[in-house]
Amino acid sequence: MKARTVDPIPWWLKLIGAVVAIYFILPTLFVIPMSFSEAATFQFPPRGFSLRLYENFFTNPVWLDALKNSVVVALLASVLATVVGTAAALGLHSLRGRLARFARTLLMVSMVTPAIVIAVAVYISFLQWQLVGTFGGFVLAHAAIGVPFVLVSVTSALGGFDPKLLRASASLGAPPLRTFRTVTMPLISRGIVTGAVFAFVTSFDEVVIALFLRSPTLQTLPVQMYNSVTVEIDPTIAASSSVVVTVVTVLCLVLQFARKGR
Amino acid sequence: MNFRLLYFRTMVLRKQWLLLLPALALLAAVLLVPLGRSVLQSFGSPDWTLDHFRALFTDGVTLTVLARTALTALAVTAIAFLLGYPYAYLMTRVGPRMRGILLVVVLVPFWTSVMARNFAWIIILQRGGPVNSFFKLFGLDVVLYESVGGVTVAMSQVLLPFMVLPLFSALGGIDRKLLLAARGLGSHPVVAFWKIYWPLSRGGVVSGMILVFTLSLGFYVTPALVGSPKQSLVAQLLGQRTTQLLDFQGASALGLVVLVVTLVLVAWANRVGGTISAIGTVAAAPAAKDKP
Amino acid sequence: MATNGTLHGGQTGTQIRLTGVSKDYGLATPAVDDVSLTIEPGEFMTLLGPSGSGKTTTLNLIAGFETLTGGTIAFDGKDVGTLPPHKRNLGMLFQNYALFPHMTVAQNVAYPLRERRLAKADITRKVAEVLELVQLTGRDDHHPAQLSGGQQQRVALARAIVFGPSALLLDEPLGALDRNLRATLQAEIHRIHSEVGTTFVFVTHDQEEAMNLSDRIALFNNGRIEQLGTPEELYQNPRTLFTARFLGDSNVFSPLAIGDGKVTWENNVWSASTSFADAALVVRPEDVRLGSPPPDSNSVNATVRAVEYMGAYRTALLSFGSSGVLGRARLDAADTSLAPGQQVTAWWPVAQQRLVLSKEPS
Numbered sequence: 001m002k003a004r005t006v007d008p009i010p011w012w013l014k015l016i017g018a019v020v021a022i023y024f025i026l027p028t029l030f031v032i033p034m035s036f037s038e039a040a041t042f043q044f045p046p047r048g049f050s051l052r053l054y055e056n057f058f059t060n061p062v063w064l065d066a067l068k069n070s071v072v073v074a075l076l077a078s079v080l081a082t083v084v085g086t087a088a089a090l091g092l093h094s095l096r097g098r099l100a101r102f103a104r105t106l107l108m109v110s111m112v113t114p115a116i117v118i119a120v121a122v123y124i125s126f127l128q129w130q131l132v133g134t135f136g137g138f139v140l141a142h143a144a145i146g147v148p149f150v151l152v153s154v155t156s157a158l159g160g161f162d163p164k165l166l167r168a169s170a171s172l173g174a175p176p177l178r179t180f181r182t183v184t185m186p187l188i189s190r191g192i193v194t195g196a197v198f199a200f201v202t203s204f205d206e207v208v209i210a211l212f213l214r215s216p217t218l219q220t221l222p223v224q225m226y227n228s229v230t231v232e233i234d235p236t237i238a239a240s241s242s243v244v245v246t247v248v249t250v251l252c253l254v255l256q257f258a259r260k261g262r
Numbered sequence: 263m264n265f266r267l268l269y270f271r272t273m274v275l276r277k278q279w280l281l282l283l284p285a286l287a288l289l290a291a292v293l294l295v296p297l298g299r300s301v302l303q304s305f306g307s308p309d310w311t312l313d314h315f316r317a318l319f320t321d322g323v324t325l326t327v328l329a330r331t332a333l334t335a336l337a338v339t340a341i342a343f344l345l346g347y348p349y350a351y352l353m354t355r356v357g358p359r360m361r362g363i364l365l366v367v368v369l370v371p372f373w374t375s376v377m378a379r380n381f382a383w384i385i386i387l388q389r390g391g392p393v394n395s396f397f398k399l400f401g402l403d404v405v406l407y408e409s410v411g412g413v414t415v416a417m418s419q420v421l422l423p424f425m426v427l428p429l430f431s432a433l434g435g436i437d438r439k440l441l442l443a444a445r446g447l448g449s450h451p452v453v454a455f456w457k458i459y460w461p462l463s464r465g466g467v468v469s470g471m472i473l474v475f476t477l478s479l480g481f482y483v484t485p486a487l488v489g490s491p492k493q494s495l496v497a498q499l500l501g502q503r504t505t506q507l508l509d510f511q512g513a514s515a516l517g518l519v520v521l522v523v524t525l526v527l528v529a530w531a532n533r534v535g536g537t538i539s540a541i542g543t544v545a546a547a548p549a550a551k552d553k554p
Numbered sequence: 555m556a557t558n559g560t561l562h563g564g565q566t567g568t569q570i571r572l573t574g575v576s577k578d579y580g581l582a583t584p585a586v587d588d589v590s591l592t593i594e595p596g597e598f599m600t601l602l603g604p605s606g607s608g609k610t611t612t613l614n615l616i617a618g619f620e621t622l623t624g625g626t627i628a629f630d631g632k633d634v635g636t637l638p639p640h641k642r643n644l645g646m647l648f649q650n651y652a653l654f655p656h657m658t659v660a661q662n663v664a665y666p667l668r669e670r671r672l673a674k675a676d677i678t679r680k681v682a683e684v685l686e687l688v689q690l691t692g693r694d695d696h697h698p699a700q701l702s703g704g705q706q707q708r709v710a711l712a713r714a715i716v717f718g719p720s721a722l723l724l725d726e727p728l729g730a731l732d733r734n735l736r737a738t739l740q741a742e743i744h745r746i747h748s749e750v751g752t753t754f755v756f757v758t759h760d761q762e763e764a765m766n767l768s769d770r771i772a773l774f775n776n777g778r779i780e781q782l783g784t785p786e787e788l789y790q791n792p793r794t795l796f797t798a799r800f801l802g803d804s805n806v807f808s809p810l811a812i813g814d815g816k817v818t819w820e821n822n823v824w825s826a827s828t829s830f831a832d833a834a835l836v837v838r839p840e841d842v843r844l845g846s847p848p849p850d851s852n853s854v855n856a857t858v859r860a861v862e863y864m865g866a867y868r869t870a871l872l873s874f875g876s877s878g879v880l881g882r883a884r885l886d887a888a889d890t891s892l893a894p895g896q897q898v899t900a901w902w903p904v905a906q907q908r909l910v911l912s913k914e915p916s
Binding site (some may be wrong): 014 | 345348349392422
């Protein structure tokens with residue numbers, strides 16, 4: 001017996017809701033049509049229909065190298081972030097007290113620090129350590145900003161994890177490492193996968209730090225996209241954007257699907 | 263037993279702490295040490311001085327840029343509030359299915375690639391683009407591209423989720439029976455909203471506003487691409503000092519100011535709304551992204 | 555708007571007249587279907603029924619939280635059909651209290667007075683008065699979260715009556731409380747009804763609560779009023795099987811073959827008269843006796859299934875006749891003579907049996 005007619009949703013509220021919803025998805029709506037344009041400029045609406053931009057994206061060595069670098073950096077960074085982040089989440093799970101809380105805050109701090117502040121500090125230090133323009137520099141920096149995502153998702157997976165299970169396993173005669181492999185791992189694996197995907201996407205899409213760490217010979221896809229707008233006026237960015245949006249969306253869907261599949 | 267030994271036994275010998283070490287080491291290498299060095303540099307070590315901070319206030323540029331940044335952040339916060347409040351309210355009112363759709367839509371900006379999104383805003387806001395054409399229907403020649411207005415529009419879109427999500431959780435916790443009760447006690451619906459609903463939602467509003475304001479302060483890519491070099495914001499100034507002027511000490515001082523302001527505001531928002539953890543989970547959709 | 559009514563006595567409340575009231579959400583059956591009911595000034599009227607029977611919707615229609623799809627509602631003869639809730643001058647008590655969490659007890663209670671723009675001194679006086687009435691003096695500055703459930707409901711009650719409403723509507727106000735507290739607050743509501751003297755409309759699905767408190771009960775079923783009357787009338791003279799079953803326990807014999815001054819159930823022939831073609835015979839457990847039947851009684855063979863000790867009495871669980879339909883008889887608390895499996899004869903005085911319409915709720 002819900003009081004439905006008591007306060008109906010006013011029409012103007014629905015209208016605002018629809019407008020805001022469109023605002024949310026507006027940029028995505030423009031990216032895909034632009035990628036099929038024939039024009040050599042950014043004009044809208046796009047002229048004609050062709051796969052020229054995609055062809056350029058997948059054949060031009062500048063774009064291809066950038067794509068390859070991004071994939072390699074994102075893979076390595078997400079592996080590193082996932083390993084250290086999962087370990088940290090497991091460590092924090094069994095620790096209490098002010099020091100543990102402080103450690104957690106410290107590990108999360110990059111989430112709220114402006115990327116430009118990180119980028120500038122990292123640039124200045126990495127210049128001295130000769131990490132600017134190296135794969136190592138990219139991977140370290142991107143792994144560090146990926147850690148909070150792994151920490152959050154593994155921690156939330158551990159939240160639903162009953163420590164009694166560990167005792168049960170131990171009482172059944174399993175040594176600690178085997179317990180971890182046969183009990184803990186399967187239960188938190190979804191959290192780990194989620195964190196890894198987030199860390200990958202974060203690195204793959206990161207542009208601010210990458211702009212500072214790039215060198216003429218080493219740059220990632222977002223940096224090349226940035227160049228194509230500021231320096232080259234190269235509409236290939238439309239194809240690149242579509243590819244990135246599609247890849248990220250597919251990753252999301254896979255993640256969602258994997259969640260439901262359990 | 264002395265204190266150091268006690269500390270060693272309780273903290274270091276407990277094996278769990280070992281699991282934290284790799285993450286803390288990574289963090290130290292990428293964040294803590296560089297930021298610490300940057301702080302030292304801003305005070306001009308080895309010779310301690312406040313000159314670099316003094317320069318920020320006297321160079322005639324930084325203050326203007328900081329003021330412009332703050333105003334832009336305020337505008338973004340206002341837009342996010344005006345659009346986000348009704349949207350979050352609507353989310354609490356519709357059925358579970360529609361709510362799911364609205365939630366997915368909120369998360370779209372999180373998942374749209376930074377560069378793709380900014381590229382799209384250039385297309386939308388440029389001369390001859392859809393917004394310009396729309397205003398031309400009314401005989402107005404409005405070009406938002408390369409203006410602070412355009413930057414505000416583009417930033418509000420990606421920051422709106424940070425308003426909507428804490429608000430949604432705050433508004434969802436308000437019992438709608440209270441509104442019925444107020445009306446039964448003699449309040450006009452508008453009065454009931456103003457006296458009952460609004461005060462109960464204020465915590466969510468404040469924390470959402472602080473969050474949006476704070477995150478706006480650090481935007482780099484959007485003002486660089488959608489804005490005009492003549493109207494740069496503080497992040498651009500920071501980048502410029504570092505890579506073009508190689509004024510590391512000046513950049514470090516400015517960076518420290520931005521960082522301190524940010525952390526203080528975030529801590530405040532956290533206290534007001536206790537929302538950072540909530541944001542953390544949702545923003546576990548890559549939110550740190552265009553914190554550009 | 556009547557805001558000058560004093561709190562104590564002297565107030566008779568408003569007559570609420572529902573005529574052919576309907577509420578249709580466009581579902582298979584209307585939520586409220588052609589309900590007519592006159593609630594007299596100062597009366598304690600309970601709308602009783604299972605969930606989904608339309609009682610809460612009817613209350614919301616009276617309050618103005620729902621709009622009518624048919625019929626009229628009048629307060630003291632004045633149609634209020636289109637009046638919004640805040641202009642109806644009704645007090646309302648909700649199951650979950652609906653106290654404003656950001657206001658103190660005093661601010662909560664003062665709310666309706668402020669909305670009516672009373673002078674400050676009057677507000678202070680009335681708040682103190684009503685808090686005394688509900689025995690919460692001295693809690694003025696507490697916030698709702700600092701109070702127990704029972705105290706919160708008292709604050710809600712104070713807030714609902716402080717402005718001298720034409721009637722008080724109570725929507726399952728005791729549902730969220732535990733058993734003991736419920737009994738205390740029932741007594742409280744009863745006392746306040748007699749002290750304040752205004753019309754009370756009380757919604758509940760708890761038949762005991764309804765019987766304890768009400769002047770009259772309107773029993774709802776499928777959006778209609780199944781039967782209207784005093785608690786005694788409903789219990790003693792149920793008109794339908796639904797009423798007999800909803801209020802108290804019943805032994806039900808159905809179907810019956812109906813003859814002249816006789817009814818037949820299985821092969822038992824009983825003296826009874828009814829005008830219903832489709833009747834069931836109902837006997838309350840406390841009217842069923844075991845042993846050899848005296849004259850002017852009807853009887854049936856039964857098997858004892860179990861005996862339950864209830865403290866003040868015992869209940870024998872019986873199965874009647876050849877079909878073994880289950881029923882109950884009330885025994886003396888000291889009676890330990892029965893054992894499960896025992897064959898007995900159950901009888902009841904003819905005057906204590908009721909013949910009711912056996913139409914079952916669909």
